[in-house]
Amino acid sequence: MRWSGQELEVEQGATLPGLAKLSSLVRSVQTPEFAGVTFHEVLAKSALNRVPGPSSMPFGWTINPYRGCSHACVYCFARPTHTYLDLDAGDDFDRQIVVKVNVAEVLRKELARPSWRHEPVALGTNTDPYQRAEGRYALMPGIIEALADRGTPISVLTKGTLLRRDLPLLTAAAQRVPVDLAMSIAIYDHELQQAVEPGTPSTKARLATVTAVREAGFDCTVFLMPILPDLTDSRAHLDEALRQVKAAGATSVLHGALHLRPGVKPWFMQWLDVHHPELVPKYRSMYYGTNSYAPKAYRQWLAARIRPMIRAHGLRYGSEDPVTGGVRSSALASAVRAARGVGGSDGLPRPVGDTLF
16 A cells, blocks of 8 residues: 555554444555644545536536545535544544545446446545645546546546646546636635635645646636635735736636535634634624525625626636536536436436445
């Protein structure tokens, strides 16, 4: 197994209820390079995850090679998924990372099934496939090659600058299948960005990755989300953000206001209380008191503010995948038509679940 020369300890089953007692756990690893982080290497039973969608697009497909994320974004909507493993949605999500070491091999078997219909597959819609661990585990090259070999369109949304490593591979894949790329860059104040997303590459580094994506011949959408009420929604911040996005060469922009799902809200509010205590009453009373989403009136106000700014900077408004929430695949129209063809008795391909272990 990888990292054998750096291993410090292997956790025993009793230390991680719900995870380490499973037969699919290969080992739990800590290394000097990732101080405070434990990687739990597992053998996944499936790679493809079916996501139900509206009638016009019955479902989408995603792959999550990792569970948990060292990016440690305090607003991350995926945090509650860790509670299924008897881990918490706070520090455990940031520091207890599940690695599906066999994901590429399992994916190849799933794509070889006669029922597979070559619908687009999205990566980065849950936890980031290019988080720091990918530099050592290198799961993405095998995933990209498997998808391209089986004629399956690929879309990737990431905060990780490690995407640049795989641009030659993605360029080769694009000769066979549609490939759509997007970078998530929400905050353009360095100090605030490091406080809210402490494990991510800097905004500057991500903008440089947008430029590299464009130089490789791809379009690149920037996800300007989440926009944080009273922190990143001023005209000055948005104008500077869009100026930098345009200068980096991005082709389109998507925006969205912060939303705080159950399990995420306490973690974010704890951060807000430390860093911006003056905003806590307003967030609790005006924005997120009993709701996960910002009020409709705020979202309408934000859209009215930013959309003319996007046009003024010569950028297009991007298209979000209606099912997965990632960048919309350029092959999606074909997938909708294909979904109306033959498959199982209901006219759809047989589902492949995202069984973690």
